[in-house]
Amino acid sequence: MPDQRLRLGCVTTLDDARSSLPDITSSEASLRRFLHGLPGVDQAGAEARAAGLATRSIKTTAKQYAIDLAISMIDLTTLEGQDTPGKVRALCAKALRPDPSDRAVPQVAAVCVYPDLVATAVEALGGAHRSVKVASVATGFPSGRTSLAVKEADTRDAVAAGADEVDMVIDRGAFLAGRYGAVFDEIVAVKNAAGDAHLKVILETGELATYDNVRRASWLAMLAGGDFIKTSTGKVAPAATLPVTLVMLEAVRDFREATGRQVGVKPAGGIRTSKDAIRYLVLVNETAGDDWLDPDWFRLGASSLLNDLLMQRQKIATGRYAGPDYFTLD
Amino acid sequence: MTKFEYAPAPESRAIVDIKSSYGLFVNGEFVDPVDGSMFKSVNPATEEVLAEISSAGADDVDKAVQAARRAYERTWSKLSGRDRGKYLFRIARIIQERARELAVLESIDNGKPIRESRDVDIPLVAAHFFYYAGWADKLAWAGAGPDPRPHGVAAQVIPWNFPLLMLSWKIAPALAAGNTVVLKPAETTPLTALLFAEICQQADLPPGVVNIVTGAGDTGRALVEHPGVDKVAFTGSTEVGKQIARSVAGTAKKATLELGGKAANIVFDDAPIDQAVEGVVNGIFFNQGHVCCAGSRLLVQESVYDDVLARLKRRLGTLRVGDPLDKNTDIGAINSAEQLTRIRELSEVGEAEGAERWSPECELPERGFWFPPTVFTGVSQAHRIAREEIFGPVLSVLTFRTPAEAVEKANNTPFGLSAGVWTDKGSRILWMAQQLRAGVVWANTFNRFDPTSPFGGYKESGYGREGGRHGLLAYLKSEG
Numbered sequence: 173m174p175d176q177r178l179r180l181g182c183v184t185t186l187d188d189a190r191s192s193l194p195d196i197t198s199s200e201a202s203l204r205r206f207l208h209g210l211p212g213v214d215q216a217g218a219e220a221r222a223a224g225l226a227t228r229s230i231k232t233t234a235k236q237y238a239i240d241l242a243i244s245m246i247d248l249t250t251l252e253g254q255d256t257p258g259k260v261r262a263l264c265a266k267a268l269r270p271d272p273s274d275r276a277v278p279q280v281a282a283v284c285v286y287p288d289l290v291a292t293a294v295e296a297l298g299g300a301h302r303s304v305k306v307a308s309v310a311t312g313f314p315s316g317r318t319s320l321a322v323k324e325a326d327t328r329d330a331v332a333a334g335a336d337e338v339d340m341v342i343d344r345g346a347f348l349a350g351r352y353g354a355v356f357d358e359i360v361a362v363k364n365a366a367g368d369a370h371l372k373v374i375l376e377t378g379e380l381a382t383y384d385n386v387r388r389a390s391w392l393a394m395l396a397g398g399d400f401i402k403t404s405t406g407k408v409a410p411a412a413t414l415p416v417t418l419v420m421l422e423a424v425r426d427f428r429e430a431t432g433r434q435v436g437v438k439p440a441g442g443i444r445t446s447k448d449a450i451r452y453l454v455l456v457n458e459t460a461g462d463d464w465l466d467p468d469w470f471r472l473g474a475s476s477l478l479n480d481l482l483m484q485r486q487k488i489a490t491g492r493y494a495g496p497d498y499f500t501l502d
Numbered sequence: 503m504t505k506f507e508y509a510p511a512p513e514s515r516a517i518v519d520i521k522s523s524y525g526l527f528v529n530g531e532f533v534d535p536v537d538g539s540m541f542k543s544v545n546p547a548t549e550e551v552l553a554e555i556s557s558a559g560a561d562d563v564d565k566a567v568q569a570a571r572r573a574y575e576r577t578w579s580k581l582s583g584r585d586r587g588k589y590l591f592r593i594a595r596i597i598q599e600r601a602r603e604l605a606v607l608e609s610i611d612n613g614k615p616i617r618e619s620r621d622v623d624i625p626l627v628a629a630h631f632f633y634y635a636g637w638a639d640k641l642a643w644a645g646a647g648p649d650p651r652p653h654g655v656a657a658q659v660i661p662w663n664f665p666l667l668m669l670s671w672k673i674a675p676a677l678a679a680g681n682t683v684v685l686k687p688a689e690t691t692p693l694t695a696l697l698f699a700e701i702c703q704q705a706d707l708p709p710g711v712v713n714i715v716t717g718a719g720d721t722g723r724a725l726v727e728h729p730g731v732d733k734v735a736f737t738g739s740t741e742v743g744k745q746i747a748r749s750v751a752g753t754a755k756k757a758t759l760e761l762g763g764k765a766a767n768i769v770f771d772d773a774p775i776d777q778a779v780e781g782v783v784n785g786i787f788f789n790q791g792h793v794c795c796a797g798s799r800l801l802v803q804e805s806v807y808d809d810v811l812a813r814l815k816r817r818l819g820t821l822r823v824g825d826p827l828d829k830n831t832d833i834g835a836i837n838s839a840e841q842l843t844r845i846r847e848l849s850e851v852g853e854a855e856g857a858e859r860w861s862p863e864c865e866l867p868e869r870g871f872w873f874p875p876t877v878f879t880g881v882s883q884a885h886r887i888a889r890e891e892i893f894g895p896v897l898s899v900l901t902f903r904t905p906a907e908a909v910e911k912a913n914n915t916p917f918g919l920s921a922g923v924w925t926d927k928g929s930r931i932l933w934m935a936q937q938l939r940a941g942v943v944w945a946n947t948f949n950r951f952d953p954t955s956p957f958g959g960y961k962e963s964g965y966g967r968e969g970g971r972h973g974l975l976a977y978l979k980s981e982g
Binding site: 214217218220221228231232233234235238453454458461462465 | 504505506507508509510511617621772773774775776777778780781820829830926946947
């Protein structure tokens, strides 16, 4: 067997990243050296690879599998200023029984709401809470432009109200200014504040501008202890794209090989059709592999996607498309 | 057993209508060969006989050349460039309209995956006709003088790896420049050329402007040695290319030859590694490695060798080998039993010479001609698998330490068709491109083609250029 150890950077070759992790993160300088030593991403090549995988033709039994898997991976989301407890209760009902006429439809993975509505969601899910998780955005979502103290308090509030998962935003300003240490420390602090809750780190890739930055931010978030890396808030365009998700999937794959720790990936925003969702699953399948084809390790942040999946699911079962009024609003 | 198994997604064959037998396309119509001998074209994925194909003898070739001469003198050379352009635009549009039919037929006859014939071959075929259609009325600006003239009748012989694409590289510039053509497709892949003949009829192309004679090596020899031919264009093996060069020596015939290759794909330690691995895969496994410019020698900088190789092997594990008509197939069938034998032989030589052979686990169909994607490590410049063109899905991996050593090894080959450079450093790309003796140097990509870009080789990879303005000049007399 050839030497399978991964080269993590052009500058430094790490024999065993596990024992070297404290070194990498010990100072701003070493962190910078490490992140800038990661192999670059060629934009044209990454986009061509994502476009190539998007031509996979997923039919019949494969499509059935993919649709049910996609449903079970959804973080059913409502993140509007106009959200009300009534809206969140409706969302929770939909999360538990996506299609009232068909009990075979799996539950979604989680509902995702603002912190002040976490308690409402937990109550609405009742006994089913934990089988459907409650995720809360926090840390001054979506811009993240608040003090660390406010971010920590925001996080603790959400967890105290019963959130199982916290979706934090990184300080993109600090990242783009090259203050990686500040971003790192903030993620570590929020992770502490979140306690046992799973931490998803939103990179807001639409503001990071380059795939090199996406790869660096992914590693930064993983080194800081993030349980998931997530593309976007959904409030910035472009939100999730296939090439960005490809780069993030490569990052989690390489990170696990280097450290042994598996990190999840969540594209969010702009995924509206079953076709889109299936393309993401193909990307997971052929980049990170089987281990990520699981709601514990891959999520789709979406809202309108669910009804399209249900519509396609029913079409496969009955051979006919039903009109939109046969699927519930959420 | 993986979790997410892709169900079969076969493209329907119903769109193609393969006749039981085909004549020769001479002077605008299909005619039976004079001596009546026939051969079979088979589907390399199933060994099913697809059709009986006419084998053109010397008399048939003579008729085709005469028809081309008549068409040249009476109609095609008399038409204005604008009118020639109209025909070419019409052909290009029909190719787009019948793209799916052409793609399915190409995959059935050649064995290449439908994903490639659909997304690469046929779109490029249409693009070549559109591109040269645009040149037809602008020849005075091609750089061959104010009133350049065509050569006359062009004899064109093409290989089986990209049957219709190679046809378009030959016919589109020839016709745009005002030549008429007699084209011989490869004996294992004649069907799309014969469908192209139908497209010429559909486009009302004047009879004799395009003639298609099918057959094997003897037909090709009769064609290029025919005294009525003014210009010879050949794409294929270096061995046959040398015979053609000898046969045209001392005649007034012009010749362009596009022959074999043994391209180096050079990966530096600062390369975008994941994309480089994709490029290596695309470089050698695209079209089962049946590509003259395939990146069959991987040169990796020693400092990243382990990482690149580990990633490459993992990636090869996801390649899907099988039914060419399945839309999810990445690697299709080897084109012929003969080619399969050659690939097997050279691979065995590689092992015997001490290189380490590796293939991912993959099940190959029982019938048909198949070869798994294969990687040889521990290869040195002295090994035959590093020197000879295998023309199959077989990659030889070598290492280097410095840029100068990479250049030295890359150039140390009788061929010089293409090369690839993978690095994030722009200045190094430019330096390498100047040092590499190869007609095409790709930077951070591989096997990318465009009708506007000239293509051709150094040394035993041939001479002359196809594509772009340079490709047009090969069909014009410069003294005009």
